[in-house]
Amino acid sequence: MWTGRTDLRRVLAPTLALALPGLVGLSACSGDDSDDAPTAVSLTDAAEEIGGLLRKRTRAVRDDDLDLYLRTVGRGRIRAEQRMVFANLDQLPVQTVGYRLVEDSVAADGDRSYWVTVETTLRLDGYDVAPVRTRDRWRFTLGEHGRRLALSSTTDVAWESEHGVGQQPWDVEPIRVEEGFDVLGIFDASTVGGADDLLAAVGDGRFDVAAELDDGESVADRPGTVVYVLRDRSATDGLTGQPVGAPQRADGLTIAIPADSTDPGAGIAGYRMSLDPQVLDEDDVVLDRLIRHELTHAILGDRGRGGPLWITEGVAEWVSVQRLAPAERRLPADALSVGASASALPTAEDFAGPDAAAWYAVSWWVCEYIATTYGEAALWALLDRLVAGEETGTVLGEVLGLTEEQLVQRGVAVMTSTYG
Template sequence: MRASRARLACLLLLPTLACQAGGQPPDGSPAPDGPGRSAATAGTDGSLREQALALLDERERALADGDREAFLATVDPDELGFSATQARWFDNLARLPVGDVSFELGDEDALADDFDDGELRLPVEFTMRLRGFDSRPVTDKMVWTFVHEDDVLLAGDRDEQVDVVNGWIPAPWDLAHIEVRRAGGILAVFDEDTSEHAGYVMSDLADATAVVKRHFPDWSGRYVAYGTSDTTAIAEMSGMSVDRTAGVAFPVLARPGGPVAAYRFAVNPTVVGDVLSRGLVFRHELAHVALGATDDRSPVWLMEGAAEYVARSTMPVGARRRIAAYQLGGTSARTLEPTRSFYTGDPTLSYNLAAVVCDYVATTRGEAALWDLVRTFRTARFFSWAQTEDVVRRELGLSTKELSAQALAWARAA
């Protein structure tokens, strides 16, 4: 499944792949940077604020230097749960190829003045970059709570309302202890429950990468994959329930509303241990990753059908036709769904019909015809999803209903 640039994308309805459609690229330019650390806030205790800002610098140095003791010395030991998660978070980042680390004061005008009884809340922008995988640093907007007893210490680093406004979705290293595996351009993140499958998963990821690169030879083949047991992020990203979602491919924004720094994908932990479906899911999601922003304006049937065509391309064409004929049974020709309604109603039918149409176009007209259609939508002028039918007719000479009729006849003739 493919997500919007503001949120995320890709899901699989077993045994049929299902992914969520992307939206239009965000309008406008990235928000300007927040004020510098020297800015003053009216009504706050100057001494507490100065010490809080000094603590930002201490934590930044400790994280950049890999100094665990110094990093944890900035945390309030009375907040036992927070102390434990901070220790876990530091250990997780130490396992990743992290660079460009910084903590900067954010836009204080966007946060209510919360100074009271020795406590201060400040907006903080945490920036880091996964070296070799992110095209630019990624900034996460946080809210830190400082307390002042003998010293100024950190007692919290998130605010639920701010996270909702910014659309924050936690990464695996924010949620549990992680295990990291790296091979060539693949960086995979597991946890204690899924790491037992890591060796097999890495092998299958390498195989899937090779297949997808044959379809997209200009793709770098470098990416980050999540295979952890916590499904919090998948639940946030998917348009369907977690138990029906096999994976999501999604853009990582450099900042809320900003440019894309990377495309990644996450898979349901049930897929991590499923030797039969892993390869299909990986190829489907990697097709979305490889396409990146190229298909942002494609109708959903084309976005998902093209990824499923790539996923199934390892099978002989005759086998693909027979499988499609079986899956679609007595299905009649129909107009293909261009909107997110693709994922509701009968998503299994939506995926199978889109897959056979894209396979039919690529096999009978050459694969270039399929990618040309995707590229056409990238620049085509249309103002409603209904008008995408005109784009298809201009490019291929047929409506999507006519295409589905020909594709079904082609599959059933195998």
């Protein structure tokens, strides 16, 4: 384990430079000249050797030592994959990094290979409030002459599916990292062209959102924001086991990153925003509003997680429009017709259905009605009590003196009078 920020600027050679002729697949190669046949080692000896390789891997990332890093890796495609991972880590503001063998996790895979569970620790400086600990299953294989073990695979699909493993983008694809003022952008080659404008928009949005919250905390005192803008969203989709708000939202999603993937009580280390690259082509008003919506989820953090979607999404929509002139606050075309028949606040099923955009609008205008009629303090009080798990009807009656049906009808009535 190493703690301390790295500033890695090593220029990496092209990936093919170490892809030697004749070496294929994921098997490891010892690199020695012995003619001895591969010999299996005991689980105890394998654990000791693999533990040493993981300590070398930690030191290599800490010291920006690509050669040492690759000496822990086998030949073939795994080497190209791990060269990419090293290049990705090279760009990140790493404060803490470590790789550790989980005790009693070594399992033989034939005569030459061993599956192990590896705990990875990574903390992004300025963005995570705690190190992020994740576990995955890796395979180490004896070289063709049986002299040493080396990493031969980091993928066990069945194990990862069973244990809910979600990999970060820097584990699976080449990334381009750009950093603004308290904003870390994770892009790819197809999206990095929009980095400057997006980072500026997120930076401005952080100030706008913080100004609307009632906790009195300045934006400078809050952790920075990490935003993914990747053409291939499969990696970030794999992280949505801890979404904030509605996970079905296609254009933007905020993801809570657990401090320890195996310990729900360890809390949340940080929040990530994932944006569909198509939003980069939207006009500034639309893009900035979307960013403020997702930033509301991220900056509220635990305070905004776990409540009914009508309040968490409604508050995010309400915050997102506060910096807009009334004439710029666009409404989905079907919001009025959907709202006209509403007799209850929208449910998770409504947000997942074909009229989701309209239900976002209904939730927004319910929150608008509350803030305008009862004051913003009432809106925040409702959020806090509902996120804490109190029953909706009880809270509405005590804070507003209204039933659920009365609240949604009054919110829709204000929306209709504004846009009708």
